[in-house]
Amino acid sequence: MEAGMVTPAPALVRFSGIQKTYDGEHLVVKNLDLDIRKGEFITLLGPSGSGKTTTLMMLAGFEVPTHGEIYLAGRPIKNMPPHKRDIGMVFQNYALFPHLTIAENIAFPLSVRKTNKADVQERVGSALRMIKMENLAHRRPGQLSGGQQQRVALARALVFNPQLVLMDEPLGALDKRLREQMQLEIKQLHETMGITVVYVTHDQSEALTMSDRIAVFNDGIVQQIDKPDALYEHPVNSFVAHFIGENNVLAGTVETVDKDYCRVALAGGGTVTARAVNVSGAGASTSLSVRPERIAIVPEGTSSDGPNRLPAKVQNTIYLGDHALAVLDVSGNAEFMVKLQPGAHDSLTHGANVSVTFRPEDCLALDPV
Amino acid sequence: MTEASLTGANASTEVPLKRRLRRAERTRQVKALALVLPLLVFLLFTFAGPIAGMLWRAVDDREVRQVLPQTVAALASWDGKDLPDEETFAALASDILAARTSGTIAIAAKRLNYALNGFRTILTSTARNLKAAPERGTAKETLGKINPAWRERATWTTIRDASGPVTGFYLLAALDLVRNVDGAIVAAPPDQAIYRSLFTRTFIISLSVTALCLILGFPVAYLLATLPPGRSNLLMIFVLLPFWTSLLVRTCAWIVLLQSKGVVNDSLHWLGIIDEPLRLIYNRFGVCVAMTHVLLPFMILPLYSSMKAISPAYMRAAASLGAPPVTAFLRIYLPQTLPGIGAGSLLVFILALGYYITPALVGGAADQMISYFIALYTTETANWGLASALGAVLLLATLLLALVYGKLVQGQQVTGGMKN
Ligand SMILES: Nc1ncnc2c1ncn2[C@@H]1O[C@H](COP(=O)(O)OP(=O)(O)OP(=O)(O)O)[C@@H](O)[C@H]1O
């Protein structure tokens, strides 16, 4: 997790020991410490109900932390009302004002700040150009498509140059193609305008595409904050390994630990060498994580020099266009996936006995699930 | 891009497309019509029919021509400048004799008396004193001797103006207007001109009640729309409670509360705020209080439904965009409740216009509204024509209001299609 913090920049937002409960019984956010740097695109990623929206709402000022303090540009803002925080927000359902036209919607944040008329007109005009909707300025939100509404919401949240922009699953209601296009547009806006963005999603590919850093939430706790590649390559626990990308799990018990590596006896038979990421010591049960693209299938009987070689039985093969998947039964895991070049799956017959091999550095020993 | 291709397709196949659209719409309309047909038939018999009947009665004027047919016929050719000719007098004498035997004099007398005070005496005394048909050529003299009023032009213009079959007399009367001897429309004499001020009073009371309902109802509707479901349901029951008690009971409850020895006065006296009991009832104050109480739910419910449709996300969005709470309320929340405010106000105002029982029970003489007089004319004096005319004017005013409201709402229609 420290890998992402090697270039210290002044924190624009600091969550310090934040806790939040709605019902006074269980904590929806448990002890959150999080620094958001200026100009950064940070994504809060996590399954449904993990407290992402709650965190965002506390930052925006619509929920009050039960404990802890939030600092914005160094100032505590726990008691600052939302309209004074200078934070732009894009809501999941856009929340465009239905009785105002597109132009009036975008002009709203400027007009409540008593900006003079000519200035408002110019900035609304350039905002409309930015989202390529000059010709729809006088429509009302109800007359726009979902993607168009999304763009307007974005323009409205950016037009007053807030120091921070929050987005709560802004693309959740769009279809896949449009979502991918909007991801790029938002990313581009972030880069050209140099704004700080806090983005909420439960779609991991969206998070990987857009973010400078990702905070993985689960059960009210930030599991890991890191750059996308670091999250993928170096997950700190099974939850993160599972949540980010595809992942094969093998249960086992640690036999010996030797510096960074350990020997693990698998529950389904066999022993492998793995990187000791999150194991307490010899005798502890562990859960191994291996990515599907880091595994090779070798015919049974051929010799190999690697330490990690397990017998496997082909269950199924799936053709996916740009690649293929082999589903194997390995050491008791009947859904062990291996990623193949397209075409390579033809040579695998169902029920055939083969072997799988992978490098020790690609096999992570994590906390048991 | 889709837009361009759509308009492109439109240009080449415009007519068929339009026709197809209309056809598709028509099937839908027919279906909709079929659904409301039973109600429509019901309304036709219980609502549209009676209203048409009432409107007809406002202009219907056949009593005089039934009782005095020959006179009416003879007056048709009268130029109205001098007294009518001998023939007309003779026709009247013969009509009166015929009516006396059939006992219908009173019908014509009542109608003519509306137009000219004292006409009843003229007609009945003539009927009593006219022994037999006067000799040829002496009808004018005979009638003039029995009652000198027959020598006056106004007496005859009254008969002519009442000869029907339709008349504007009642409608004019409802607007404090009359036709003078020369047939011109002029203001009614001050002692008879009561209806315009009556309409004004009716409108003022209705407006005050509407304003009160809006002021009191808006916060309640807001609470209803924003409280958590459990508490909002409880509150809703309180709002609807008045619907479950009879109007009469509720009005009488106000009498108990507000009378000079009532609960309110006693409490104020006991608290030492007043020495003399305040006059809280049998005046405008009492009327407004009681009517507001009765009509409040009609304001709250439309307001509530319009507020319920406003997603809390709008207010949050407004705040996040920098609007302080008051600005957000005025610029974002309030405009979206306008349809509800309009519907509620219109409903309350129109209901208040027709209020009868409540002002009759808790109002003073100067607080009676138009419907009190409509009731008075239909039940006490059986002056159906005037009652209907007052009703027609009220109906027209109400329709105009509804029309204005419709126009206003139409301007708002484009806000539809919220995606929240
Ligand atoms: N207003 C509220 N009152 C009570 N509980 C709430 C409230 N809002 C959220 N919660 C609870 O808090 C937890 C976290 O909710 P939150 O909305 O932050 O989740 P999320 O991570 O945004 O999930 P999603 O991806 O589904 O939007 C959930 O268990 C939810 O039921």
Ligand SMILES: [Mg+2]
């Ligand atoms: Mg959420």
